[in-house]
Amino acid sequence: MKTDLSHAVQRFQETFLSFEIDSIKTQAQKLLDAGITIQGFLSACMPCMEEIGRKFEAGEYYLPQLVVAGEMFKTASREIRSVLTEENSGRPLDQIVLGTPAGDIHDLGKDIFAVLAEASGFKIHNLGVDVKPETFVKKLKETGASVLGLSSLLTTTFESICNIVDLLSEEGLRKQTFVIIGGGVTEKSLIEKLFVDAQTRDAYEGINLIRNYIRTGKKEPVV
Ligand code: B12
Incomplete structure (x- = not known):
């Protein structure tokens, strides 16, 4: 076999x-x-x-x-x-707002993460690609989601991530939002550089990091 x-x-x-x-x-x-x-x-x-x-x-x-x-x-x-066989445990779904930031149209990894996270019991609001900071913030407000997942495949669009984080702060949402980035060009050192809470290039690790945040309410970066 x-x-x-x-x-x-x-x-x-x-x-x-x-x-x-x-x-x-x-x-x-x-x-x-x-x-x-x-x-x-x-x-x-x-x-x-x-x-x-x-x-x-x-x-x-x-x-x-x-x-x-x-x-x-x-x-x-x-x-x-x-x-996919993982089952939702039946508890109310934790919500994740997800998208690829402005300037970047890669979506394969984002969509794989979305499928796996959904299969693990999360409700995903997938905003697609080339998403403006305002659109992320609007969706977070509308849904009350506490997790923002950003998929990044272009180093040239890291600035877009900074713009999103800045807007979250301006709108008073930064403290209550766990911002996790993923995608082939990301690395752990970006957690400090881009002021996000977590980073991974592995969808499963991402789900575990989010679960850990939801369980503990702590944003300890795993470096
Ligand atoms: C396929 C591909 C494309 C396709 C994308 C199709 C699509 N629908 O997405 C197309 C042809 C459109 C494309 C276009 C371009 N591409 Co391209 N592309 C790739 C390629 C070969 C694969 C990317 C991929 O899908 N990988 C597979 C997925 C599954 O992996 P992943 O995204 O990392 O996802 C995993 C994890 O990271 C994680 N994950 C992903 N997102 C998230 C989000 C969260 C929240 C979490 C927790 C986890 C998570 O989960 C996944 C599974 O574990 C890469 C090469 C590479 N090594 O990655 C280049 C690459 C990303 N592209 C590159 C470039 C330069 C471009 C173009 C600028 C080319 C051009 N001259 O036009 C354009 C960009 C246009 C734009 N504005 O976005 C460069 C980027 C270089 C850089 N350092 O910035 C790369 C690295 C190629 C290279 N080595 O030069 N590309």
């Missing part, structure tokens, strides 16, 4: 890295048949995305390859989402 899974992962990654978009759905189904978990799926995809990103940075790949990579990830994750 294990051999089946590692063979399926290998085939999936080969298909991904050679941009065989027409075969990606079949290969994702084979991962499912071999018993892959969501976490296993992410571990299979991330090295491919990173490799394609590295080649793009090095000038070996161009925008079309990034676009195809995004489409393949979307197709494969649609198949894999069906394995």
Whole structure:
């Protein structure tokens, strides 16, 4: 069984890295048949995305390859989402306002996080991509959510995160809002630099950090 899974992962990654978009759905189904978990799926995809990103940075790949990579990830994750089994415990849902800040249109990681957080019992208000600070604040006020999740894939848009945090302070919402950032270009050092409360590049860790905040009410940064 294990051999089946590692063979399926290998085939999936080969298909991904050679941009065989027409075969990606079949290969994702084979991962499912071999018993892959969501976490296993992410571990299979991330090295491919990173490799394609590295080649793009090095000038070996161009925008079309990034676009195809995004489409393949979307197709494969649609198949894999069906394995989600975590159950909501039935308690009132804690709410998370989520989005990609202004200037950035990447949404694959954000949407994966949204699916996993929803499956873990959170109510997600997903505002999409290229979201203005005012829109985040409006939604936080409207819903009374105490968690703001921001997904960031472009270093050039860190300023947008600062603008959101500033607006939260101006509107008197900063203290009662747990601001967590995620996404491929983020790192722990940004917690201090951008005045946020937590950072992760791992959706599951993000859910644990949020759960911890909701349980304890403490915003201790895990550095
Ligand atoms: C696919 C892709 C695209 C696709 C995006 C499709 C889509 N619908 O999102 C398209 C083609 C649109 C694209 C466009 C661009 N891209 Co692009 N893209 C990528 C690529 C290859 C993969 C990103 C991805 O989806 N990864 C997979 C997901 C699942 O990973 P993730 O986002 O990290 O999410 C995980 C965690 O971080 C976490 N998470 C994510 N969000 C959140 C939020 C919260 C709250 C929490 C708790 C957790 C969490 O959960 C996920 C699962 O664990 C990366 C390379 C890379 N290494 O990341 C470049 C990359 C991000 N892109 C890059 C660039 C430069 C661009 C462009 C500017 C290119 C251009 N010249 O036009 C444009 C940007 C346009 C814009 N204004 O936004 C650079 C950014 C460099 C930088 N340092 O800023 C990268 C790093 C490539 C590179 N190495 O140069 N891109």
